[in-house]
Amino acid sequence: xxxLIIILLVLCSSSxxxxxxxxxxxxxxxxxxxxxxxxxxxxxxxxxxxSCHSAKQLRYSRMGEDLAISPELVELxxxxxxxxxxxxxxxxxxxxxxEKWFGVNPPxxxxxxxxxxADWLYTYLKSFYIDESRPFGVNNALFPSVGMPHVLADxxxxxxxxxxxxxxxxGTVRTVIDKLVIAEPGRxxxxxxxxxxxxLVNFMTYMGEPAKMERERLGGKVLFFIFIMLIIFYFLxxxxxxxxx
Ligand code: HEC
Numbered sequence: 731x732x733x734l735i736i737i738l739l740v741l742c743s744s745s746x747x748x749x750x751x752x753x754x755x756x757x758x759x760x761x762x763x764x765x766x767x768x769x770x771x772x773x774x775x776x777x778x779x780x781s782c783h784s785a786k787q788l789r790y791s792r793m794g795e796d797l798a799i800s801p802e803l804v805e806l807x808x809x810x811x812x813x814x815x816x817x818x819x820x821x822x823x824x825x826x827x828x829e830k831w832f833g834v835n836p837p838x839x840x841x842x843x844x845x846x847x848a849d850w851l852y853t854y855l856k857s858f859y860i861d862e863s864r865p866f867g868v869n870n871a872l873f874p875s876v877g878m879p880h881v882l883a884d885x886x887x888x889x890x891x892x893x894x895x896x897x898x899x900x901g902t903v904r905t906v907i908d909k910l911v912i913a914e915p916g917r918x919x920x921x922x923x924x925x926x927x928x929x930l931v932n933f934m935t936y937m938g939e940p941a942k943m944e945r946e947r948l949g950g951k952v953l954f955f956i957f958i959m960l961i962i963f964y965f966l967x968x969x970x971x972x973x974x975x
Pocket of ligand 1: 876
């Protein structure tokens with residue numbers, strides 16, 4: 731019974747988090763077989779996210795192998811913080827400084843695509859808008875009062891919120907965000923930015939996977955080993971019992 735209550739509590743709290751800012755989620759197209767998309771996503775991730783967030787569970791060497799990027803190119807294009815290729819993706823920023831600068835510690839993103847879901851991430855990355863009342867001048871429609879600045883503003887530009895009034899069942903009227911529109915264009919148009927964010931989310935989904943892929947590979951090897959042993963034992967048994975019958 732106690733277990734059941736705990737499970738229910740966990741389910742409720744995670745759906746509460748998922749509900750977040752209450753704007754509808756947009757769907758990302760996840761295709762872990764699309765190496766070109768994963769490579770572009772990796773580039774965005776190391777250039778725009780890795781300065782604050784780590785992804786400790788992913789080793790550079792592993793990423794190179796999975797994404798078909800040679801170790802030389804990984805070192806040249808994707809490693810900036812002086813790590814070795816067999817290291818996980820760590821950052822140089824100290825937790826104490828991060829807290830001083832942002833009020834919160836930017837979380838490790840290794841498993842975020844799994845915990846939040848790809849659509850949540852995709853929508854989150856596209857939902858920053860101008861809000862002068864916030865410390866960095868931006869807020870997020872999906873994650874209100876987020877402590878993260880709009881680090882992709884040079885690509886996306888800046889969005890402005892358009893509001894609407896909605897009446898709830900009890901007759902009270904609330905003002906909510908209707909949509910976000912570009913107020914200052916960035917280097918990419920809307921379509922290009924959507925595609926870039928899709929690549930980034932695709933990569934982050936991959937990031938949560940290697941451990942699983944490793945487990946599956948190992949599982950296959952173990953089964954193969956058991957199968958071979960079975961054949962050997964079968965013939966051994968036949969050999970031993972041959973003279974007894
Ligand atoms: C300048 C530092 C900085 C950079 C760069 C940055 N972030 Fe953040 N990010 C933060 C901080 C701080 C938080 C914590 C926000 C909070 O909890 O209020 C955060 C939170 C998040 C969250 C929410 C995590 C959760 O589950 O609560 C996600 C997802 C995220 N960042 C993704 C990204 C991605 C993807 C990039 C690269 C495009 C990126 N961030 C770049 C500082 C940064």
